[in-house]
Amino acid sequence: MEKSPRNPQYQEVADYLREGIVSGTFPAGRALPSEEILSKEFGLPRPTIRQGIAKLRAAGLVEVLMDRRMFVRSPKPRLNMTRPREVRKDREGRYIESVAVRWTTADTPTATHTDAPMALADLLSIPPGEPMFTYDELQTAERGRLRQAHRTYIPFSRLIGTPFTESAPPPAPALCTELERLGHALHWTESIRARTPSPDEATSIHLVHGVPFFQILRLTFNQHDKPFALEEFKIPSDDLEITYEFGISS
Numbered sequence: 001m002e003k004s005p006r007n008p009q010y011q012e013v014a015d016y017l018r019e020g021i022v023s024g025t026f027p028a029g030r031a032l033p034s035e036e037i038l039s040k041e042f043g044l045p046r047p048t049i050r051q052g053i054a055k056l057r058a059a060g061l062v063e064v065l066m067d068r069r070m071f072v073r074s075p076k077p078r079l080n081m082t083r084p085r086e087v088r089k090d091r092e093g094r095y096i097e098s099v100a101v102r103w104t105t106a107d108t109p110t111a112t113h114t115d116a117p118m119a120l121a122d123l124l125s126i127p128p129g130e131p132m133f134t135y136d137e138l139q140t141a142e143r144g145r146l147r148q149a150h151r152t153y154i155p156f157s158r159l160i161g162t163p164f165t166e167s168a169p170p171p172a173p174a175l176c177t178e179l180e181r182l183g184h185a186l187h188w189t190e191s192i193r194a195r196t197p198s199p200d201e202a203t204s205i206h207l208v209h210g211v212p213f214f215q216i217l218r219l220t221f222n223q224h225d226k227p228f229a230l231e232e233f234k235i236p237s238d239d240l241e242i243t244y245e246f247g248i249s250s
Contacts, residue, residue: 109171
């Protein structure tokens, strides 16, 4: 690869990658070549490669995750995306997330048994240490550009007297459909807070270094206000705008 003597070496790296991003050679949402690969391709030390990438990060064209993987951001400006949060029924009567964002499970949900810690036991109105079914899954949307981690907690005691005392229940939202078939009228509450991710959390949902995520806790209640299940969502905070109606109480 020919080098121009007029520009610093790191600028050559930045110009090469910028041209690839704008032309579509490196599409938005895809990973860039690693520092090691670029270092070999340009014949330059990795600190110089890193300096060129820093130029693209400052221009908003590249995201660098905590595990040092690099992803392309779209060079075209876009409006902040408002993601409605609601549960609705489809034509078959199944509970699903809002149709505005179509989430797909990226892998098979991982099922485990856990004991309820104090904080979750308080939310679910169960004794600390009670066993629970726990399901973990990674969900994606917009061809993998959007990612969220989804976990469902279901206390064993809530399944007494249901068909799920002998077999494991499904995770939410399929669980909600089954509860309704058993005669429960459901409603939900959500609480939202932002926090700093652990390295594993940052990797799983493609978090850029220094960006926190929203932790959303959704409780499913029956008509007697008994909490049946808890869902936990982890969503990058730079990908979610929360909108709600604001009025005057009488």
